[in-house]
Amino acid sequence: MGISSRRAGTGAATTALLLCFGTAGTAAAEEALDDSVVSADQTTEINDRQGWEDDTDQPVAERDARRCDGPSTWYSIPTKKAYHIPSKWNGTKFKDGPGGTMMVSVTKSGTVALEVAGSIEWSSSAIIAKAKATVSTKITGSVTVTTGHNYTHNVKRNKYGHLQYGSWGYKVTWKKYRSSGSSCDGVLIGSGTATLPTSETGWKYWETST
Numbered sequence: 113m114g115i116s117s118r119r120a121g122t123g124a125a126t127t128a129l130l131l132c133f134g135t136a137g138t139a140a141a142e143e144a145l146d147d148s149v150v151s152a153d154q155t156t157e158i159n160d161r162q163g164w165e166d167d168t169d170q171p172v173a174e175r176d177a178r179r180c181d182g183p184s185t186w187y188s189i190p191t192k193k194a195y196h197i198p199s200k201w202n203g204t205k206f207k208d209g210p211g212g213t214m215m216v217s218v219t220k221s222g223t224v225a226l227e228v229a230g231s232i233e234w235s236s237s238a239i240i241a242k243a244k245a246t247v248s249t250k251i252t253g254s255v256t257v258t259t260g261h262n263y264t265h266n267v268k269r270n271k272y273g274h275l276q277y278g279s280w281g282y283k284v285t286w287k288k289y290r291s292s293g294s295s296c297d298g299v300l301i302g303s304g305t306a307t308l309p310t311s312e313t314g315w316k317y318w319e320t321s322t
């Protein structure tokens with residue numbers, strides 16, 4: 113028996129793109145890096161990626177933070193965690209059951225954007241560029257989501273199914289270094305976290321008992 117999908121609104125508007133504008137002391141090279149928006153026709157839809165998300169942070173293989181040439185400040189990405197970033201607006205999250213079949217579709221367009229936090233001022237563009245080089249080339253500043261993206265999923269008997277649309281992105285930690293001036297070594301001056309979308313979007317499915 114088919115069961116129609118019911119919306120479970122998140123109550124949040126389109127995710128805000130959090131950008132830190134350049135200030136005195138921030139290398140101009142940091143601000144010039146790419147933080148472009150990926151349009152819907154550039155995305156790849158991947159639905160129900162079971163087992164893809166990481167439970168814990170995973171180390172990112174990279175050399176020690178040393179710099180002999182280049183800008184006076186730079187970034188590293190020590191850890192990453194695969195994470196489905198939900199599109200936080202009504203029309204992209206559904207719940208149905210118990211049992212039956214869920215047939216869903218994105219009913220409202222919007223944007224899934226990066227979020228950055230840290231102990232000091234940061235450059236979003238520089239963090240994106242570093243994550244592209246060390247984590248995934250598919251990382252971007254934001255992804256547009258259009259209406260449509262139809263999907264069907266069976267729900268187990270006596271269970272409730274949940275479907276959430278979003279970007280198959282990453283949660284990362286970042287560190288910012290400044291040249292010591294006397295050698296190739298860098299001095300740690302700040303750190304933080306970032307949630308970064310990719311050009312891959314789709315529906316995440318899970319079940320609950322209520």
